[in-house]
Amino acid sequence: MFEAISRQGTHSVKWDEAKKKFGTDELLPLWVADMDLASPPCVQESMLKRASHPLYGYTMYPDAYYESIQHWMQDRFSWLIEKEWIVPCYGVVPSLNFIISAYSQEGDGIIIQTPLYPPFSSSVKHQKRRVLDNTLVYENGSYHIDFEDFEHKAKEAKLFLLCSPHNPTGRVWSEEELEKIIDICIEHEVLIISDEIHADIVYKKTHHSIGSFEKIMHHCVILNAPSKTFNVAGLNTSYAIIPDTRLRQAYRVEQDRSGISNGNPFGLEALMSAYKEGAPWLEELKEHLLSNIGYVNTFLNEHQLPIKAVPTEATFLMWLDCTGMGLSHAQLVDFFVHKAKLGLNDGKSFGQAGEGFMRLNVGTSQEVLKEAMQRLLSAYKAVC
Incomplete structure (x- = not known):
């Protein structure tokens, strides 16, 4: 196949x-x-059907778009999210940049965990923030978090850019590890920004979205997309899940300032069909x-x-x-x-x-x- x-x-x-x-x-x-x-047949069919309509103009986000994401999160991760928490985005990397701009100032410290997908580090540097590298510990052939160092870095950090699951190490963070991260970030008032774009492709473990932990839901942003899962990265269709009203509004201000607000007609169809029929x-x-x-x-x-x-x-x-x-x-x-x-x-x-x-x-x-x-x-x- x-x-x-x-x-x-x-x-x-x-x-x-x-x-x-x-x-x-x-x-x-x-x-x-x-x-x-x-890409799955359901995605191909939805794209062909949309292409058969000979007009590809400005496109809004229909209710079905939000409902697709809600159902996917509930079915795959047992996470109930509200429609208003969802903010349509162009891509995870642009969103990282909007987030850094919205929630921090020049010179602020931002925690990352290398080895790490390069745009995390470059996004911090391009916006003149300080990279605080909580380097993952490689020991006995696997990676784990140095929590003592993480807490030390958290004392001077504004944000933590979490990659969950982690790229490139392939780690799926356990519930216990995420609980420790959350407790430290709450204590030191550090916002957690979680890139969960690989969450659907997890093998023998369980992915826990950081946003599903009630005690951090008002201090986090989750970024996701169907792009890796269904091989539709070129359609530039992603989304942020931001439960907190204040954080959501601040993010929208930055994204709107960029001028990126219209939906991609093919990206919308791909997301909706994949989340509805692609499991x-x-x-x-x-x-x-x-x-x-x-x-x-x-x-x-x-x-x-x-x-x-x-x-x-x-x-x-x-x-x-x-x-x-x-x-x-x-x-x-x-x-x-x-x-x-x-x-x-x-x-x-x-x-x-x-x-x-x-x-x-x-x-x-x-x-x-x-x-x-x-x-x-x-x-x-x-x-x-």
């Missing part, structure tokens, strides 16, 4: 910009966090992705490659610990690009804590992954 579809010539960032990014067109691109798998497809997708993750882990182990995958609890992104290869980071990047001819995300782009790591996108077919692993094995044998 899940076959990789050629995206070359479709203006795909992942494929058509690979040469520009890596300097060669010989590699297999497994970097940008979207999939090479078709069965999603369960099949998760099985496929879990099989891909298992294949990569088995391959690395069977061939005794000095690369260890950090346990992938969520997302279609694997975080590979390559420190066992004994290469400098520059040599590691060169090995993947020029020896293995694989286009992965450079771990160091996620912060200094990503040195010696690479991020692998397994949102493709197993045939593509087999080719990727054979390239990796052949390159390793050639240089070792």
Whole structure:
């Protein structure tokens, strides 16, 4: 069912910009966090139906849009949200910037947890705030939070940008971890901004939205979208869930100031159809992705490659610990690009804590992954 579809010539960032990014067109691109798998049939059908109407003008957000999000949150996460809490957005990254502007001032401290999706750090720096890095602790092959350091940083922070589930490490934060985060942030009056865009692709654990904890609901903003789940990132349709009236109004002021207020007619249809009919497809997708993750882990182990995958609890992104290869980071990047001819995300782009790591996108077919692993094995044998 899940076959990789050629995206070359479709203006795909992942494929058509690979040469520009890596300097060669010989590699297999497994970097940008979207999939090479078709969106679910319900999404395709809704888009075709909308396209059949020959007018694509300014578009409002209908009641069905809000109801779709409400039902999805209740069905998937047992979280009852009110319609007025939902603010339609263009994308999670623009929303991060609006949030930083709305809720902080130049020079304020903002906590992040590296290694981390790069726009978190860049958004803070671009708006002249201070990055307070509560670097995740990598120990015995997995990541955890240094809560002593987190509390120390919270004393001088205005906001905490939480990535939940975490990209790139694939961690799903436990209820206990989130409770600790919440208690510290409440004590030090730190607002929690939670990017939960990968929440739907969680495997053997349970995702708890930060907004579902009653004691923090008036001190948090949740950002989400169907983009990763249903492979519709190019439609630029996301949303914020902001239970607190004051915070919601402050956010709207910043977003309205940007001029981004109209809905994307195709993005609306994709969201509504995916959230209404896409759940069965999603369960099949998760099985496929879990099989891909298992294949990569088995391959690395069977061939005794000095690369260890950090346990992938969520997302279609694997975080590979390559420190066992004994290469400098520059040599590691060169090995993947020029020896293995694989286009992965450079771990160091996620912060200094990503040195010696690479991020692998397994949102493709197993045939593509087999080719990727054979390239990796052949390159390793050639240089070792």
